[in-house]
Amino acid sequence: MSEYTYEKDASGIVTITFDSQGKSANTMTRAWFEGMKELMAKLSAEEGLTGVVIASAKKTFFAGGDLEEMLHGSMDPEDIFAYVEEMKAPLRQLEKLPVPVVAAINGAALGGGFEICLACNHRVLLNSPKAVVGLPEATLGLLPGAGGVVRLTAKLGLEAALPLLAEGKQLRQEKALKAGLVEELVDTPEELIPAAKAWIKANPEAAAQPWDQKGFRYPGGNAESANVRMVAAMAPTMLYNKTRGLMPAPEKVMDIAVNSMRMGFDSALRNESRGFAALLRSTEARAAITTFFFGMQAIKSGKVRPQGDAWKAGSSAILGAGMMGSGIAWAHASRGLPTALKDMSLENAEKGKGYSVKLADKAIKRGRMDEAKKDALLSCITPTDSDETFAGTDIIIEAVFEDISLKEKVIPETYKQLSDTGIYGSNTSTLPISILAESCPDPTRFIGLHFFSPVDKMKIVEIIVGDKTSEETLRKAYDYVQQIGYLPIVVNDKRGFFTSRVFGTYLDEGLALMRDGMSPVAIERAAWKIGMPVGPLAVHDEVSMVLTKKIHETHIALDARLGVENGFPADDSSNVKVGQSMVNMGRGGRHYGGGFYEYAEDGTKKLWDGLSQFKERDLNVSMQDAEDRMMYRQAIETLRCLDEGVLRTEVEANIGSIFAIGFPAHTGGALQFIHGVGLDAFKKRADELAAAYGPRFEVTESALNKLRSEKLAAA
The missing domain is CATH 1.10.1040.50 (N-(1-d-carboxylethyl)-l-norvaline Dehydrogenase; domain 2)
Known part of the structure; x- marks a missing residue:
């Protein structure tokens, strides 16, 4: 019982709290599986059982399968199939318990974590920005192998489920509720388990899943329905236009989802396991897991960041209110970083701020921002034509035209406005940072910060280390890029960088x-x-x-x-x-x-x-x-x-x-x-x-x- 705690209350409801030992998140490891076998035996023998609540002791609900084990394992496809079948069996036992089962989702429930939730009768989600749900396996070259494809198709119907499965969409609270991935939201963590228990008490007869009941029909129509047949006929062409036939996972997801409607539920689950086994050893899955999971994790966690104390910029200045400078100003303001946007004239600087106005108005039209957030964002940008406006600032980013003589003039003139602990960055795409640093009074505090156009969409920054750039400056630059929500990649200086x-x-x-x-x-x-x-x-x-x-x-x-x-x-x-x-x-x-x-x-x-x-x-x-x-x-x-x-x-x-x-x-x-x-x-x-x-x-x-x-x- 090292992977979970087991508590039964006076009304007969058992609360299972997953808590993988020695890990920051719950994952489907061999230890978890052994714990689940033990757990299902205990629940099956429990006298007076009236319901089950599944909860988590971690900040996230459940992270899914152990990708390290999957990527580096030596099992052949037949062994993988047997392994997946064994691992998903307890979830089928869970949903066949003669009492209602509710998932109390306190944080992110993705992949295998959400597949556990789908095996429950009801899902209560914490109304928190970090509590996202979904089945993103297709983005890692895989498919949901613990019943996710089959159950989501049965729960939502083919037309609604396919985009979520094939595109690996992750939904936040309101969208998850609207899409039918969860049935209830609560505002605080303390309300989760009481809400789950309240539903169990109000629905004591709700133990059987819809797909296990006689006469079950798929939402939107069964496999023989005209509209479902039309979706099944049109979806491959639409998918090919998106993937160009280069990504086998979405195609396999679609195949399994469509065919799950044409066979018995348990047969469909086995077919899903075969699909997972076929994909796991593919070149595309290995590539996606290596880069989009472990690679992104390494960068976001600071694994390639220089060691040292964390740093946060409290103020910033951008020199040049053209396309790039205006885009960087938006990136700063979006994260609440006060920014002086300087150009040769106040009129040009105001035009640069106008770029953020347009982006904010567009976000409002799409329902992603309200007027209050727009006003708060725009208040972070101060147009100016004077260097004195940003005296004592923490980070200055030179974003003038890609002309070395112009940059060599601007850098020493504006460097004097930098705070004693601040750093100076140049948004150049090709000019050697070590050469530009020669015009900087202190080249140890000078670094390249190469943004990409359009800045509001290209969420990555190439950090270029010059010959004299200090490790402290690099660390601060790395922290700054993450502070504004962008991905940092660090390269050494050479013509053209990387x-x-x-x-x-x-x-x-x-x-x-x-x-x-x-x-x-x-x-x-x-x-x-x-x-x-x-x-x-x-x-x-x-x-x-x-x-x-x-x-x-x-x-x-x-x-x-x-x-x-x-x-x-x-x-x-x-x-x-x-x-x-x-x-x-x-x-x-x-x-x-x-x-x-x-x-x-x-x-x-x-x-x-x-x-x-x-x-x-x-x-x-x-x-x-x-x-x-x-x-x-x-x-x-x-x-x-x-x-x-050049690359590190x-x-x-x-x-x-x-x-x-x-x-x-x-x-x-x-x-x-x-x-x-x-x-x-x-x-x-x-x-x-x-x-x-x-x-x-x-x-x-x-x-x-x-x-x-x-x-x-x-x-």
Whole structure:
């Protein structure tokens, strides 16, 4: 009984409180299972039992399956199937007890935790922001294996259950209540168990689950109903449009949910177990668990954070009220961080604040904010044209135009307003932090803080450590990024850092394919097929080749200053050649009226018919080669960043490649993609691409050995 406590009151109601020993959260471990077997035997033999309440002694209700055990286990699919069947059996026993069972949910109940709740007759949820419920397994390449697919489909019906299951949605209190995932909300933890017991006393005959009662019909119609058949027919196409066929878990979820309506309940549960076993050892599941669970956990918990006391900024200033500066101001204000937004004129600064006004109004229309919260948010932003406005501030972020001479002028002028313990950040995407730090009176307190556009949606910041940046400054920067609710990834200083350098290879390879004779339509299609959010030609138009040209000119100036031996490390010859030609023809991108695409007034677009002029040779590039070229270019450049010491950890490489660059999420990130292919197989394919298309695809053994050592260290 080490995993739970057992208390029976005078009315015959037993309260089971889960409390996994030595863990911060309850999980479905082997110890939990042994405890459940013991528990079910005890409940079955309990005399005078009138009801059962399931509760938790942890801050969360129940976290679900033990992913560490799942990921690193050595069981084959048949063993996994038997294991899952064994683990879920007590839940079937629980819902067949002859008395009502209620879940008293005090915190997050996700995955296996919510599957326990679904095996109960009634669910009472604490009305707290942290008390979210749902079945997110599909986002980890898995499916709910403890009855979640079958029970949620039976509880809500196919049409309502499918989006929650296939997309792995997590719902907060009111939405969970409205969707039917829970039946009751209470405002305080103290009300949970009394509310659960009150329901049991009011519903003594409510022991049998609806699906175990004679004549049960699925909400919304049984399998033969016309509307259900229509949903089952249309859902695969809709799902494919979202996943592009790259994520097997949502497809398996849909298959099991639909077929669960066509067979007996217990048979459906067994079919669910088979589906779980089939997915668990898949490349996609391993990738998703590694990155989206353990990787995110490592970053959010501060595992890669420098050691030291926690730091919190009490005030901030942003220099430059353009698109990036205005977005950063929104990010600060959204978390209640007072912010001075400075520009050359007060009018421009006010316009910058206006960006937050628009975002707040949009949030109000969507029901995500009210007028009071909008006013509180906007009160955090102070437009100004004077440095004195932010005297003594804790963090200054320079977000002026990407011009090294301008930045070198602004930094020393504004640094004097920094508090004695504050830090100074530059929101640059490519300019070396160590060079910019030379203009800072104290380079130990200077660091790169690279936000991504649009800032309100791209919740990640690349922190760049210069040659003289102190560990204290890095720690404060890390804490600041988490303070405003963003993901920090830390990299060392080198031209292009990590994200801009790798993303540039994707754009460059798209244009290289065009030079090699591939049609622009096929290039964009290949990018879609591998899972990139937007094709390389479309991205060029959105970023604008005018900006790309200006950045290239900056790099030429840096080459003259630093020497070509310290030049930009990635091959961007196609970006330069094709991009500059486009600018010279007046086709600088969408903002300039057109680029690789032509844009109609009604919002539609089509590829420009003049792109054939950039064909230099006809290599008859296959679709498979095109897909591999775009994937391998990014993965190889990421590997080079790790080998050169630009990247500090594999975790940050994977998280950064997905959330900052848009590397296909189903791979688990650029370096996890290499692991998924297999290091030897990856090297072999890279060698083939290098032989056919050039040295940009070459992979060194030292780089692969670095990846091997990183994986061993993580294990």
